[in-house]
Amino acid sequence: MAQPPILTLQDIRLTFGGTTLLDGADMALGPQERLCLVGRNGSGKSTLLKIAAGIVEADSGRRFVQPGATIRYLVQEPDLSGFETVRAYVDDGLAPGDSSHSGQILLEALGLTGDEDPAHLSGGEARRAALARALAPEPDVLLLDEPTNHLDLPAIEWLEATLKARRGALVLISHDRRFLEQLSTATVWLDRGTTRRLDRGFGHFEDWRDEVLAAEEKERARLDQRIAQETEWLRYGVTARRKRNMGRLRALGALREERRNLRHHAGTAQMAVTEAGTSGKRVIAAEAISKAFEGRPIVQDLEIEINRGDRLGIVGPNGAGKTTLINLLTGALAPDSGTVRLGTQLEMATLDQRRAQLDPDETLWKTLTGGSGDTVMVGGQPRHVAGYLKDFLFLPEQARSPVSALSGGERGRLLLARAFARPSNFMVLDEPTNDLDLETLDLLAELVADYSGTVLLVSHDRDFLDRTVTSVLVAEGEGRWIEYAGGYTDMLAQRGSRPGAAKGDGDAKASGGGDRPKEKPKSSAGGKRKLSFREKHDLETLPKTIEGLEAEIARLQDKLADASLFTRDPAAFQKATAELEAKAAQRDQAEERWLELELLKEELEAARS
Incomplete structure (x- = not known):
């Protein structure tokens, strides 16, 4: 007999600023169930999770938690202010009687000692500390909102294995497809304010979603046909019958009301890359290049040739030097030794993982047009900026809004809109998948895979790498990089093991941009x-x-x-x-x-x- 739910949300309704965000959403979580919560950016997933955690109160509806059950919630942006050390922050999340040893074990597994000053943590280190705080008490219910954000691949795979071994219940929001497929046993789809449940993991979700949407479209077409038939009868029917057929008129009104209330699924981004003329056959030739910062090697005697049409994925732990390597290969940073030669007729488009290319005070309109006119040249043809923004799922009223008002996912889409409008035959994408929803990720993967030019791609998304790149360049430590043919899964098969281990984030930057390894901990006596x-x-x-x-x-x-x-x-x-x-x-x-x-x-x- 199935056990009763440990956490239940029923008929949850919530309105923000006159806009209905949740309109009768439900969620039931079994004691050891691993449930993924999916939906478009802005659909209300994080809000629903906060309601489940008891942090946000709904306008109406019912929240029930089994008496005595413990719940821990991982926020997207953890706040460690007010704590002297990371260990103090983790220990503060423990319940009376909990041992602090589990917190220390988790911190060490995540590459932290616990003695770090929270004021000096990078985004990745703060996320690791928050994970340790959430996991340490071994709660009955764990609510995780984008837990893989700012984590590198070794840390993601460590977290995946750790969550698999847990016996408690889990609700997970993530844009990492492989992470969801590996962990979830059930799926809740939040769409247009309401929820639908599939009692299978995320691997089965998309086929089911497409069936649901196809059934909705079929019902919409059926209603349209009936409305057209009834309207035709009313328009050309015998006048003498009208008084005797008011019921039929009322029925038509009911059909029209039903049609108006039939929800429309949010559109799909209509992204397209503007490609420039063909570049030369050889795009990059690096000969014995080396780069070190403060005596620590980032790249050591690397030789690599990248030809037209190659799509190279760059993989390694945070701090391995991936951004530095991109800067070396594109000529933005000079090597300490060796040479880098760029090919001819290159038209490069770049996407910066830190969104530094965006001015927060500029409007979306000005960001795309440069402040002149109201059109964007796309593929050699003028497009009205509002229409082009609509292709990337922006509302017309957002065109005049400042960039600072956008969410992380919206900023990512805006950067893609700007990069794709410019003619290119060489794309440099540094963490392009950050904050994008799954449907936009799918489209971006198709664009990159079909791009006839050359691609340099840094990503921690295993599924995205498998779907896009033709080879993978892996950081092996001490400045050594080795190239493997195929995607991420092919690299693992050839290498025989996963690269790296869960380490510290090491976000310190050298002049000229790029990441470098953290200082190694001092050895013992x-x-x-x-x-x-x-x-x-x-x-x-x-x-x-x-x-x-x-x-x-x-x-x-x-x-x-x-x-x-x-x-x-x-x-x-x-x-x-x-x-x-x-x-x-x-x-x-x-x-x-x-x-x-x-x-x-x-x-x-x-x-x-």
Whole structure:
């Protein structure tokens, strides 16, 4: 028998400034359910999550939480002001009786010591601290709003594995498709103020959504046809019958009212790239280039040739030097040694991950037109700026609004609108997926994949990389970069392991732009490496964890040994099979981690002897 929901929202309604944001939204969360909340930017996902957390009060509706259940909420922009250290911020989120050890373990896993001054944290480090604060109490319900923002790939994959291992309930908002597919077991679609639920993970959502929209369009067409038929009858029917057919007139009015109330799905962005003439065959030739900041190598003896039509993805932890590498390859920054030669007839369009190209005081209109006229040249043809903005899902009234009034996703769309209007045969995209909703991401991926020019792309989005790039350049540490053919998944298969590990964010910038590695922590007395708090804890607890997983695997194997299970209960058979695969993967991962730590322990003991 299914357990009752631990958290329920019923008929939630909320209006902001006269605009209805939520119009009868519902959400029910089971005790161990992992639910993803999806919808367009601005649809109210974050607001609904805040209502679930008890932070925002709805105009009407019912919120119910099982008595005694604990809830933790991860905000998009964490505020650490008022705390002397990161550890104090994490400990402040613990309930009476909770151990601070779990918070310290999480901080170390996320590349923080806990002694950092919150005033000096980068965006990524603040997000890591907020994650540790939310996860440390092991709440019954975890509400995460864009948890992967500002995180690099190693940290995203660590978080993914950590959330998979949790037994509590989870509601997740994210634009990272792979992250949603890996974690969710159910999907709630927030669309035009109301919600629909699919009792399957995000991997099945888009086909289901398309079916729903197709059914709506079919119903809309049916109503249009009936309205046309009734209008025709009224217009040309026998005059003498009119008094006897007022009921039919009222029915027509009801049909028209039903048609007006039939909701329209928000449009899809109509993005298109304006391509310039063909560039030369060779776009970039880098020969033995090196770059270091304060003695730390960012790029060491890199040789790479990028030809017309190549789409190169650049991957590495935050602080590895991805932006610096882009600046070197495009000639914006001079190498310390080696040479970079750019090809001929290059027309470059760039997208800056920090949105620094946008003046917050300028209007959207001026940003696109440069302040002259009311048209934008797109593909050699003039377009009215309001119409062009509509292609990127901006409302007409937003055209005269300042850039500062836009959300992060809207700023991203505005940058894309400006970049795509300019003729180019060489696109440099530094984190273009930040804050974009899933439908806009889909369109952007198609544009990049179909672009006939050359692309340099920095991204932490695994699915986006797989769909767009022809090769991946990976940071291997100490300034070494290695290129692999294919997308991100192809790179993993060739490399045999994931690059990097969850590390600090290292957002310090050198002159000329770009990121550089963080200062390495000072070694302990005598310069000898010691096991960290997390490593010691894992060594002590992993054997028991492995033993428990082995017992679970044996139980599931016994269950599946029943030859009649599949015919008697196919759903139970599929569930047990999936659980067996998951437990086996967790056991293998735990055994590999334990073996690594045992070898490390032996090496450290041998070094001290």
